Amino acid sequence: MSRPIIEVSGISKCYRIGAAREPYLSLRDELARKARRASSALFRIVSKEPNPRPGGQTDFWALNDVSFSVREGEALGIIGRNGAGKSTMLKILSQITPPTKGRITMRGRVASLLEVGTGFHPELTGRENVFLNGAVLGMTRAEIRRKFDEIVAFAEVEKFLDTPVKRYSSGMYVRLAFAVAAHLEPEILLVDEVLAVGDAAFQKKCLGKMGNVAKEGRTILFVSHNMGAVKRLCQRAIWLDRGELKKSGDSDSICEAYLFSGQNMKSGRHLFHDKKKHLVEYIKAETVNPKGETTGIFRADEPIRFRIAYRVNRNIGGVTLVLNICTSDTASLWAVSDIDVFADLIARREAGEWSYECVAPGNVLKPGRYLAALGAGNLNGEFYHHPDLFPFEVTTEGYWRESHKYFGVGGGGPVAVPMRVERPVPIGRNDDRIAGRDLP
């Protein structure tokens, strides 16, 4: 067994919250603070008081004593809520920011992909941006020249190579940007949530390409909210929670554990956080039983009421809000869109905070764990998935044997749509019903 290609031991990262909220200090303030500190230090020497923390700042530990290692050729998924420290971890690994404590050993050429299209310049043409972006990601000019045709073919933008990218559609832009990144050949590839962009078909193509990268024996660290992608791509995963390593192990069990982690499961209450600004932002979702109680656990025969609160930041049109019911491994079962019922919402959605409800009938989902996903789409076919899925559980209580004596629900699959099953009757006997139908 060779030495691990990545060794992370005891990494901690501390941010000063005061400084983070107010990135631009003024030189005068700083000088004044230094003077104050100097005078109070002098005062302390006299009065022997302990050293106070500089005014108004609190320490925030984005990462706290995280250790793990990755073997060569392994793909490791990093999962966790927003603010759990995943992106900070990748930034430290890619040397963008230094850790406050701890040590990292990397044995190989590292390339990091924290964003699609870093360094793209809108005024430059597609061709020029391939060279620019390639160099930014660490490729040499010779390397880019060698792979140029392949990159362009992957992105499917041959016709627009000499057009400035500011005239590209967002889809073309993302395809070109990802194509460059996909042709990196580092020994270690660090990827952050970049698959959350682009249309579904292209996302699939990217996942496939990354899968190939993994098969070629390169090491991948993959941060994602998409549990399906993590499970498909990675053998192993680590779960970060509030800066600490909560659990690590094979990706299937870690993803499962993460999705159905304690608290929000039982309460049926879920708050959303997203760092990015959107036109429509989800605030809160609740699952409610017929008694009006907010819970995450339902009898099999109970209808499930989803109560979803969202904020529209300005009057908009052409946006649809979608609730998607998924199996525990994030495969979609069915989805509903609010404009299917209320077509007037396509034309106009007013700014403000809104709440709407959807009710899934009982006797449909079999006992088990499920996930609900929220998303928003526009008329161009672009779709945004909120990264936080919220879980709920259907118990065996009230399952079909009790509720519908004359119905069957089948063996496989997650849904149990009750179908009435009638008693078999012999064919060819003197049966009124059959005879009556057959005869003119």
Add this chain to the structure above:
Amino acid sequence: MDWRELWRYRDLFLVLAWRDVAVRYKQTALGIAWAVFQPFVTMIVFTLIFNRMANITSGDGTPYPIFLYLGLLFWQYYSGTLTNASNSMISNASLIQKVYFPRLIVPATAATTGLIDLAISAIILVGMMIYYGVMPQWVGVLILPALLGCAVLSALGMGLLMASLNIKYQDVRFALPFFIQSILYVTPVIYPVKMLDNHPVVKNLMLWLNPISGVITNARAGLLGQGTVDFGVLGISLLMSMVYFACGLYYFRSTERYFADIV
């Protein structure tokens, strides 16, 4: 200082420099002519004001316009590089937050693109030399690389210092244009350094603290055919630009690790 790493990232340096040049004149009707336009118009305006109205002369018989233009070339290189290098970390913030590379590349790019502008606007200088029948001395041409080296090192040195400060304190952005304008008047651009012969203290302070002063003085002596190159002054310029560069580089290196956190 990890020179090997810097060398590994040379392609990124070249590509970023190329980007800055390519982007600058996109969607402009005059294109690259803007590089010439600015010093040329400044020369005309300054000649009218300082030469015709305020009676400042080159002091050695050199025609004032060419005397001024040569000074302006170096001055604009210095002020342009200082400004661009100081703002470079802010204008490339998205790169700094998302990719690792030796941060030094970004301000160094600013110093390089300035040289390209300098080369383009030097075409006018050659034209003026022919027009006025001015012949450069050999020694002037020989010391030209040293003069350019001084300009690059001193502008970049100060630029590195400002770039690091600019990330942390927004004050720099407001103070810098004012600061640069002030140095223009304590640099012998519109007047010859000889005007200060009666004030040796001021003259020495200028030559020591402001390496560009010595550079412009020697460039005029060597390239415009009047006077002699002062190697003592050249030595001072070289020494001081290295001091500026070393200080700027030291401060930049000691703060660059945290740029991504605060930019």
